Amino acid sequence: MPEICIGLKRHPDSFAKGAEVGDRLEADICVGRSTMLTLGPQPFVAEFSICPSGVPITLTPAFKNSSGGAAMTTKAHWETVYQTKKVDEVSWYRPHLETSLRLIEHAAPGTDSAVIDVGGGEATLVDDLVALGYADVTVLDISPAAIDVAKGRLGASGASVHWITGDITTVELEAARYHVWHDRAVFHFLTSADDRAAYMRQVARAVRLGGHVIVATFGLGGPEKCSGLDVVRYDAENLHGEFGPKFRLLENVTELHETPWGTPQEFLYCFCRVE
Ligand SMILES: C[S@@+](CC[C@H](N)C(=O)[O-])C[C@H]1O[C@@H](n2cnc3c(N)ncnc32)[C@H](O)[C@@H]1O
The missing domain is CATH 3.40.50.150 (Vaccinia Virus protein VP39)
Known part of the structure; x- marks a missing residue:
């Protein structure tokens, strides 16, 4: 799994000190679209490719590994879905x-x-x-x-x-x-x-x-x-x-x-x- 770089637009200082699970970050994604991301349990949860801009940071997603990371990542994905979308969305x-x-x-x-x-x-x-x-x-x-x-x-x-x-x-x-x-x-x-x-x-x-x-x-x-x-x-x-x-x-x-x-x-x- 490749590393993903994102360009932070908000709170880069606080992130540099270490973000908490559940923190919401604004980031430039792909073609410069701005979106909100939610940090899930470590490592970071992301499912799209991200273009660096602003202050680049590196997060290592770990979809599917043999040490229980898969379950955590899958859970974080679905938590994000249900926390951000209404039932009929x-x-x-x-x-x-x-x-x-x-x-x-x-x-x-x-x-x-x-x-x-x-x-x-x-x-x-x-x-x-x-x-x-x-x-x-x-x-x-x-x-x-x-x-x-x-x-x-x-x-x-x-x-x-x-x-x-x-x-x-x-x-x-x-x-x-x-x-x-x-x-x-x-x-x-x-x-x-x-x-x-x-x-x-x-x-x-x-x-x-x-x-x-x-x-x-x-x-x-x-x-x-x-x-x-x-x-x-x-x-x-x-x-x-x-x-x-x-x-x-x-x-x-x-x-x-x-x-x-x-x-x-x-x-x-x-x-x-x-x-
Ligand atoms: C596409 S939704 C379908 C929800 C529901 N069955 C329906 O038809 O409306 C997939 C559901 O499976 C859950 N899910 C995904 N992977 C799972 C897993 N490994 N164990 C238990 N639930 C899981 C998700 O949280 C989500 O609610």
């Missing part, structure tokens, strides 16, 4: 996750089924599940900010919801706890084979025999990036292939999601049963 927003709801209701007609929404973010899926009477819903996300928004929105009606803040590749999940595993637009961020293998170990451990798995990623016609991060796009065969024969494929769904600003994005849902 992100590309993946839709008022209701209709396809997810349909598949979950198909998988778990009984509302006593345990459902986990992996990387649930601020999505309204949990609200809709609670409104339908699901009594054992878990929302897991790497971003505490996103969890806070969802929790705050639900208020007292979310009293029965289990909230977990953690990285799905490393968090400890109870064995055979869930009847339904749902993930919309999280698995596709796992661009390393190691992370995908870790994710699959989690699904295999946490979902009980006879339970169902619903995973939605960008399809081959979808974007190459989401939230500025690289994603892996799948066709139906490759996505199901990641799970292996223990997961019997029940249905594939292709959905054209429209972002809040009207751009179509192809999503692919893989719906399977653990056997």
Whole structure:
């Protein structure tokens, strides 16, 4: 990973003395555009190339390393997203996750089924599940900010919801706890084979025999990036292939999601049963 230089426009003195995590800095980026950056946990979080001007400083981003840096960096990325954007200002927003709801209701007609929404973010899926009477819903996300928004929105009606803040590749999940595993637009961020293998170990451990798995990623016609991060796009065969024969494929769904600003994005849902 190359070093990144940025030109500070504000508070260069204080930065020279050492910036704190969470400090906001104004910097010249790329073609001289000015933007606000937020310092995440060390090292610095950035996803774009930056042209030096003003007082150049050097920050070393460490996306993906073997010593836990990846989790910190991923977390800081998503914290920044959720701290700076409103719920409907992100590309993946839709008022209701209709396809997810349909598949979950198909998988778990009984509302006593345990459902986990992996990387649930601020999505309204949990609200809709609670409104339908699901009594054992878990929302897991790497971003505490996103969890806070969802929790705050639900208020007292979310009293029965289990909230977990953690990285799905490393968090400890109870064995055979869930009847339904749902993930919309999280698995596709796992661009390393190691992370995908870790994710699959989690699904295999946490979902009980006879339970169902619903995973939605960008399809081959979808974007190459989401939230500025690289994603892996799948066709139906490759996505199901990641799970292996223990997961019997029940249905594939292709959905054209429209972002809040009207751009179509192809999503692919893989719906399977653990056997
Ligand atoms: C594109 S958003 C999708 C949010 C939600 N599933 C939806 O459909 O509206 C991806 C979500 O996954 C979360 N996330 C990303 N990487 C994660 C990881 N390794 N473990 C847990 N959550 C993660 C992000 O914080 C974010 O909320």
